[in-house]
Amino acid sequence: MKKLFLVAVPVGLAVLAMVFLTSSARERGDAYEAQLERARLKRDFSERAGAARTIPSDRLPEWRDEIAALSRWYFDELQAIRNRHPGEPVRPNAVEAAASDRKSKLDAGARAQLEDFQRFADGRLALLREGRYAPVQSMIAEGLRLDLVAVETGSPPEGGAPGLRIDFALWGAPRFLEREKGGERTTVVRSVVPVSFKRLAFHFIGADGKPYGEMSGGGEPYQKLADPERFADDFPPGVLFGTWYVELFPREATEVRLEIQADVRGASGAVRPATFLAQLPVPDGWKLPPGAVFQAEVREAAAALQ
Known part of the structure; x- marks a missing residue:
C-alpha cells in the first residue's frame, strides 16, 4: 500500500502539472x-476610414453617417x-500602466496630469x-480630415475669462513608433505623430459682407491627444483629438472664416504644409457680451503629455 501511495503521488502531481501547463498554454494562445484579431480589425478600420475621408467636406451629413456606421x-x-x-x-x-512601470509611486502632479488626459480620452x-x-x-x-467636433463657451482650465472651447479631431494623421535607450537595459517606446499645428486664425466678416478684423495665434492646441490608444486600447486607430481655447468673437461678426495651418513630416523628413479652411455663421452664443472689449486672444499651452 505504501509503495502504491509513493507511486500515485508523483503521478498525480505530474498529471496536475500537465493540466496546469496545458491550461496556461491554452490561455496564452487564446490571448x-x-x-491578432484586434490588430486585423484596426488595420481594416484604417483602410475603411481612409476611403471615407475622401467624402467631400461639403457633404457633412454623409460623413457623419459614414463615421457612425464605421x-x-x-x-x-x-x-x-x-x-x-x-x-x-x-x-x-x-494611469495604471504608468503606476506599474515605475518602482516608486507616481507623484501627485504626474498622476493628476495623467488622470486629466485619461478623462479626456x-x-x-x-x-x-x-x-x-x-x-x-x-x-x-x-x-x-479635420473635424470641429464641438464649439461652445467655456473657461480654460487655468482660469480666466470665459471664451470659446473648440474641440477637434484629425483623421488620417500618420504615426510611427520611436525607440530610445532609457538606460543600460531599458528601451523606451513611444508613439510619434509627425503633425504640428502652426497657426490658428479667425477672419471675421460683418453684416455688410466686408472684413471686420481677425484673431490669430499659434496653432498648437491647449490639449492634444495624439495617441488615444495609450489611454484606451479600444480606440480606433488613425485619429487625433485636441482642444483650443480662444476669446469670444466680436459682436459685429456675422460670419467667420477659419484657417488652420499644419505641417506634416513625411518618412523622408520632408515637411508638407496643410491648410484647412472653413466658413461658419457666428451664433450669438459665440460672441462677447454687449459692452465687452474684444482682445483677440488665442490661448495656447504646450501639454506635457500627448
Whole structure:
C-alpha cells in the first residue's frame, strides 16, 4: 500500500502539472489570437476610414453617417472578439500602466496630469462608441480630415475669462513608433505623430459682407491627444483629438472664416504644409457680451503629455 501511495503521488502531481501547463498554454494562445484579431480589425478600420475621408467636406451629413456606421461596425467586432476570447486579459489604462512601470509611486502632479488626459480620452471614446460623434464642420487638406467636433463657451482650465472651447479631431494623421535607450537595459517606446499645428486664425466678416478684423495665434492646441490608444486600447486607430481655447468673437461678426495651418513630416523628413479652411455663421452664443472689449486672444499651452 505504501509503495502504491509513493507511486500515485508523483503521478498525480505530474498529471496536475500537465493540466496546469496545458491550461496556461491554452490561455496564452487564446490571448495571442485575440491580439491578432484586434490588430486585423484596426488595420481594416484604417483602410475603411481612409476611403471615407475622401467624402467631400461639403457633404457633412454623409460623413457623419459614414463615421457612425464605421464606428458601430468596429465596436461590434471588438465585442465579438471578446466573446470568442473571454479569457483575454484587460489592458491597463495609461494611469495604471504608468503606476506599474515605475518602482516608486507616481507623484501627485504626474498622476493628476495623467488622470486629466485619461478623462479626456474616455470622453472622446464615448462619443464614438455611443454614436454621438457629430461634427459641426469638416475640412480636408493633404489627405487629412479635420473635424470641429464641438464649439461652445467655456473657461480654460487655468482660469480666466470665459471664451470659446473648440474641440477637434484629425483623421488620417500618420504615426510611427520611436525607440530610445532609457538606460543600460531599458528601451523606451513611444508613439510619434509627425503633425504640428502652426497657426490658428479667425477672419471675421460683418453684416455688410466686408472684413471686420481677425484673431490669430499659434496653432498648437491647449490639449492634444495624439495617441488615444495609450489611454484606451479600444480606440480606433488613425485619429487625433485636441482642444483650443480662444476669446469670444466680436459682436459685429456675422460670419467667420477659419484657417488652420499644419505641417506634416513625411518618412523622408520632408515637411508638407496643410491648410484647412472653413466658413461658419457666428451664433450669438459665440460672441462677447454687449459692452465687452474684444482682445483677440488665442490661448495656447504646450501639454506635457500627448
